[in-house]
Amino acid sequence: MKYLYLTLLLGIYHKTFSQGDPLYAQYLNNPLVINPAYTGLNNNFNASVSYRKQWSNFDGSPTTFNVSMHSSVSRNKMGLGILLVQDKTGVNKNTEAYTTYAYRLKLNTMQLSFGIQAGFINFRTNNDALNAYDPSDPAFSNNLNITKLSFGAGIILSSEQFFAGLSVPRMLRSTIVLSDDNTNESVKAELYDQHYYGTLSYMFYLSPRVRFKPSCLVKYIPGAPVSVDYTAAINLDQKYSAGLFTRNANTFGFLVQLRFASAYRFGYVFEVPTGNSVGTRFNTHEVTLGLNLAVFGFQTTTLSNF
Incomplete structure (x- = not known):
């Protein structure tokens, strides 16, 4: 009995707070969400708003909202940006805010971009929203509201047809000290583990x-299975895109993107999990609205493939 409450406390909080990054099916439409090296990479001013509802109709399922703005500066040699993310799952809500910076080097027909981001993550719980729980249970006795500093870094090698990136958007592991008032013992539990990302894409010109x-x-978290997304998309006139994707063969879906009025874009993703996941009746929807403009004289109005 001595360690009963402490074990329960650690088990519940470890599962609750050692959380993964939000999922994004449109990661190539806005790579900034996983790699700060993308800041200003397309030589435009960029603004994007995205909303994702995962496993709709599943009580407490993840909901993610993000806003980003970034632009190339210093004659396209550098980039500056901001990224705001809110991710909610059940009674847990993570809020993140970052400033991002990137520096680029020209390598013949390719360019190499180095990026960093700095900001904070706020971890919050609201156990009062639970339908039923024992308030005397130490695992639920306190709502948490914890803010931690966060730093990330990434690198991207790209050309007109090729894109490859590596990143660790949140480099610091976050922990919390949990204590049991009944035994006066405490233990550390993880709020967050590092996530490592690798991206690779190539544009084939089938016709003009x-x-x-x-x-x-590819996403890797220490101690967890590797996650792999595969996507294949067709683009027409650099305005209309449609594609299919799968994540670990546990989720399948399609995505569409429309560019209109030269500067605006709309993206939509529909996902269906298999029976190996939560079941096919819990679908996922992701919507993105974006803006790409040349606001400085040194920026280009040519649309980027990435």
Whole structure:
């Protein structure tokens, strides 16, 4: 009995707070969400708003909202930006805010971009929203509201047709000290583990109007299975895109993107999990609205493939 409450406390909080990054199916439409090296990479001013509802109709399922703005500066040699993310799952809510910076080097027909980001993550729980719990249970006796500093880094090698990136957007592991008032003992539990990302994509020109872009995203978390996304998309006139994707063969879906009025874009993703996940009746929807403009004289109005 001596360690009963402490074990329960650690088990519940470890599962609750050792959380993964939000999922994004449109990661190649806005790579900034996973790699700060993308800041200003397309030589435009960029603004984006995205909303993702995962496993809709599943009580307490993840909901993610993010806003980003970034632009190339210093004659396209550098980039500056901001990124805001809110991710909510059940009674847990994470809020993140970052400033991002990137520096680029020209390598013949390619460019190498180094990026960093700095900000904070706020971890918050609201156990009062639970339908039923024992308030005397130490695992639920306190709502948490903890803010931690966060830093990230990434690198991207790209050209007109090729894109490859490596990143660790949140480099610091966050922990919390949990204590049991009954035994006066405490233990550390993890709030967050590092996530490592690798992205790879190539643009094939099938005709002057039609392009084919396969891509891959690999995500690694220490102690967890590797996650791999595969996407294949067709682009027409650099305005209309449609594609199919899968994540570990546990989720399948399609994505579409429309560019209109030269500067605006709309993206939508629909996902269906398999029976190996939560079941096919809990679908996922992701919507993105974006803006790309040349606001400085040294910026280009040419649309980027990435």
